[in-house]
Amino acid sequence: GYHSNALFFADDGNLHAYSMREMKVLVSICEAWSRENDMEFAPTKCFYVGPHSCAELKLYGIPLPKEQFTNYLGMVFDSKGIDFNKSFAKRTQKASNMISVLGSIGMNATGWPLRASAHAYKAFVRPVMEYGLALRVQPKPTITMLQNIQNQALRRILNAPINASIASMHKLLQLETMSARNHILNIKFVGRLNNSREGRIPAVKVWDRSSQGASKKSLTSIGIKKNDLWPVMAKRNRVFEPLIMERKVYE
Secondary structure: OOOOOEEEEOOEEEEOOOOHHHHHHHHHHHHHHHHHOOOOOOHHHOOEEOOOOOOOOEEOOEEOOEEOOEEEOOEEEEOOEEOHHHHHHHHHHHHHHHHHHHHHHOOOOOOOOHHHHHHHHHHHHHHHHHOOHHHOOOOHHHHHHHHHHHHHHHHHHHOOOOOOOHHHHHHHHOOOOHHHHHHHHHHHHHHHHHHOOEOOOHHHHHHHHHHOOOOOOOHHHHHHHHOOOHHHHOOOHHHHOOOOOOOEOOO
16 A cells, blocks of 8 residues: 555665566666765675576676575565564564573562562563564464463563463463453554554555555554454544544655
8 A cells, every 4th residue: 555665764774676677777776876975885785585586686786695584674574575473483582582681680589579570571571572563463373482482481480380370470470461462562553553643654654545445455454353452442432533633744
């Protein structure tokens, strides 16, 4: 629902196209712009993700290496878009490492108070796993992978055995399951998109067009129907009823 051939954030950018021919045109435009502004790109720090091609993609005459995956703004992408499985697999590994570090300095039953350990987990570990979780309701295998890491943290905080009740540990530390967190974050994200007054934000444009049937359904508009909270929250006017004021659109 939102047509774009480039994404740039600070000094991190990417170009995307449907064919190698289109990509070469975009690269040539970037080359011309860089020379006009005396700010050339570094070919050694660039590569492309896409199908194998007999024709090389070059920047300033230097061939660019091909990669199967790339990281952009914390998510793993392949030639078809976001690879959620690989993205969350990386994040669960990072979260597991953080649990080990925090556990060694006090996030355990004989260290910090339980309340402090729970706060430390919510502040430093859980956000790592939740990045990107708001985009859609994730399939069961992904949630299971995330929940296993949270269970690891709960056992570390309580020094609990492997057969300890998962539900009891959640209640004791007042933590939601990762499935519940997924649904909560997703519904909040949709509410922010729906109620935003900034019509220039791409994500808001995509939501508006897809929810009004003006374009193909977006990732979020399709996924929200799988959210268990949707039937209740969709009836709450303050969250999902169209705004009285029109959005501010900046051309």
